[in-house]
Amino acid sequence: MHCRTGFIALVALNLGMAACAAPCAEAGHLYPKSRTIDFLLAECANRGITITDWHLHIRGGMTPEMAVTREKASGILSSAMENHGREWDIFDNARLVAFADAARKANPRMPVGIQVNDRDWFRQIDAATRARFDYILADTMIMGRLPDGRDRRLWLIKDISDIGDPEEWMEMYMAHNLRILDEPISILANPTYLPKPLYHLYDRLWTDARMKAVISKAVARGIAIEIQAESPFPSPRFLRMAKAMGAKFSFGTNNFNPAPKDLTRWLDAIMWLDLHGEDIWKPMQKAPCVASAVPSAEGKGCRPVNGRTRQGEQ
């Protein structure tokens, strides 16, 4: 069903909703009216927090245009991001450029990012392509190889027999975490993630010392600690430690499709940690438009990401 123009669009705008320029079914990507969102936005306004979903995948039917209309309707700023890697749909520079261009076309001011899944991504992605993106996000959820040579995706591990001794595995996993924090990334997503068969051992495996090692490296390198909607990772213990150690935090949904996620986790973390604007990660200001700068898809030069400071600003 398509939106009728005119009256319906006007009513939608008066209700603070985005008018449908495309099929009305897209409205399923907008946040429903909820007390959580109302509280979240009120707390963010009081605390000087510009809230952005930095982990907004353009996949499963989600489009950059939907990200733009969701932002307009909710006041929660959107980004556009997608996975890159040898075993992913976007696996080379040309596809990355096409992705960035499509996102910029929807809204030149919307930040565009990459989730990197190969540990040599910074050698695969050339400098000109990298410069088209505002940030790089990585999680620790792919480690090692399967017998057939494909990457081992930790979220697919169902049985402890695929892990072996938890302590030995954890030592490898810690090294993996610290190696990722050595990469030129901006956001560490879903920190302290554990595969399902180890989840019940979270407090034993994630000792304070291990948490501190991750946090101190993230802080030293200016890498944000992500607070992800609907995820139990990281634990409140890790988050409190990170706050005490001066970490910066980012918010993300890690969506699989256009359906909005429950943002209770974001609100809870803001309240638990008493977060304010200065605790929130911001992307580095892009270099001023000098001769070496890579022009935007529209050929207008650099995009001032940090200029997006007001809630709900497009």
Ligand SMILES: [Zn+2]
């Ligand atoms: Zn993701």
